[in-house]
Amino acid sequence: QKEVEQNSGPLSVPEGAIASLNCTYSDRGSQSFFWYRQYSGKSPELIMFIYSNGDKEDGRFTAQLNKASQYVSLLIRDSQPSDSATYLCAVSNSGGSNYKLTFGKGTLLTVNP
Amino acid sequence: EAQVTQNPRYLITVTGKKLTVTCSQNMNHEYMSWYRQDPGLGLRQIYYSMNVEVTDKGDVPEGYKVSRKEKRNFPLILESPSPNQTSLYFCASMLHPPRTDTQYFGPGTRLTVL
Numbered sequence: 001q002k003e004v005e006q007n008s009g010p011l012s013v014p015e016g017a018i019a020s021l022n023c024t025y026s027d028r029g030s031q032s033f034f035w036y037r038q039y040s041g042k043s044p045e046l047i048m049f050i051y052s053n054g055d056k057e058d059g060r061f062t063a064q065l066n067k068a069s070q071y072v073s074l075l076i077r078d079s080q081p082s083d084s085a086t087y088l089c090a091v092s093n094s095g096g097s098n099y100k101l102t103f104g105k106g107t108l109l110t111v112n113p
Numbered sequence: 114e115a116q117v118t119q120n121p122r123y124l125i126t127v128t129g130k131k132l133t134v135t136c137s138q139n140m141n142h143e144y145m146s147w148y149r150q151d152p153g154l155g156l157r158q159i160y161y162s163m164n165v166e167v168t169d170k171g172d173v174p175e176g177y178k179v180s181r182k183e184k185r186n187f188p189l190i191l192e193s194p195s196p197n198q199t200s201l202y203f204c205a206s207m208l209h210p211p212r213t214d215t216q217y218f219g220p221g222t223r224l225t226v227l
Contacts, residue, residue, distance in 0.1 A: 032211055032213060034213055034214075042220075043218035043219060044156070044203070046213075046214065049214050088156065092211055092213055099144070099161075099163075099210030099211060100158070101158070101213060101216075103148075103155050104155060105153065105154065105155035106155060
C-alpha cells in the first residue's frame, strides 16, 4: 500500500511567522509532488507542485523535495490569518494508463493574528 | 470560466434508494476522477477515467458505478446507497496524466444516507 504521511496538526503559528508543513511518502517510484490548500467546507486548490530535488519558490510559498529521504515540505513565509486551512500533500506515480494520485490526510494550519 | 460543476451540492437520502451525482467540466480535459473525503481518512479515489469509454477503479470503488459516455461528463452512481457512503464527494478533472498541475476540483457534494 503506497502511503503519504502528514502530521495532522493542528499547527499553530503567529501572524508573520514561517509555517513549515511536512510530508513523507513510501513509494520510491513517485514522480511528482503537490500541495493543495483546502478551506473548511471547500474543495482542494492546488498551490504548489515540484518535480525535481531542491527548492521551488512561488511568492510566499516554497516547496522542498528530497527524493532520497522521500520527503517533501511546504514553507509559508509571512503567514497570514487567511492561510489558515488544511494543507494536503499529494504524490503521483509515473503516469500512463496507471496514473494515480495519492493524498495524505492533511495538516490543519492555524495562523493567529 | 474554467470549472468543474457537481450536482446536487447537498443530498439526504435513505438506504437503498438509487442516486446519481453529476459532474461536468468545460475544459476539454481527458482525465476525470471521483474522490470521497472522510474525517481522519483524507481524500480517497473512487474511480477514474482516462478518456471517453475508459474507466477504472480507484482505491475505494465498492458500492459505486461510473460511466463516461461524453468527454465532459462523469456521473457517479450509487445503486443501493448505505450509511457508510455518507461522505463529502469531489469530482476532479485534468488535461491528461501526468499534468496534475492542470487539475481542477468541483465544489463538492455532501451526501447523507440515513
